[in-house]
Amino acid sequence: MKKNYTKKILLFLTIFVGSSLSYGQVKRLNDPSIVAHNKRMVFESWGDFRPYPKYFLGIQTNFAYATVWGWLAPSRNRDYKDGADIRPLKPTGLEIQRFAELEFQRKEAEKIKLQVDTLYTRNVQDFAHWTSVTVEADPLWLLYYKRMLKPLKEFPDNPQNYIQWQIKEDKTYQNMLANGGIAHLEKELALLKDKYNNSRTLDMPRGKRFLMYHETLIGWRKFVNQLRAFDQKNNLFLDYKKLLTKSRTKLESDWRSNDLAIAQKMMIEYKNKF
Structure with missing residues (x-):
């Protein structure tokens, strides 16, 4: 070993x-x-x-x-x-020219990349402003228009009775149905509903979307005032009609009575008022 x-x-x-x-x-x-x-x-x-x-x-x-x-x-x-000077690395040589061309192309590529990045960022921002996907997260919608347009959203698309129309009495609703008031309100309601749905579902600039919100809100307020005015006018009309019917019946009955019966009736009617 x-x-x-x-x-x-x-x-x-x-x-x-x-x-x-x-x-x-x-x-x-x-x-x-x-x-x-x-x-x-x-x-x-x-x-x-x-x-x-x-x-x-x-x-x-x-x-x-x-x-x-x-x-x-x-x-x-x-x-x-x-022959001529063909050094590739002389000040005007081919290699120097290639290096200069490469440097120029590199700078141009950086400019193009910056432009592309800017366009991409702008497109993303524009998409966020245009698309309807992000409407639920918009701060202005959450702070104001969602609350203000909630009654329009919850109002029935096709009301069928006085309760859905938020009218006080059924007889008022029937009178409005007979004189064409309900038909007019149905057209106004359909236009408001359509504008509201378009403002929530269509792709558009953010500013235009809020203009549609505001126009819809103004239209809804006018619609509510118009509905209340129709309700009050028809109630007043029915009250006048009832009063006229009662007065006519009373006059007819008074004409058929004699002086003593009229005097007794007046005494009975007003005995507790004075």
């Missing part, structure tokens, strides 16, 4: 030392032509086309230059060397 353990330690040390020596033997390449090319392709400067030419008696003698930039090089290399 000890021998195996010792062998493992020696093997580990051998591998570690060998890797350290091999790492130390790695050479760093520094090719000036590659460095110059990297500078051209990034942003630093355009030019420095290495390798450089060498001349002897006016004749170019650098074979490396001839194969890269000279007469032995492909035509595209010479076009590249003699």
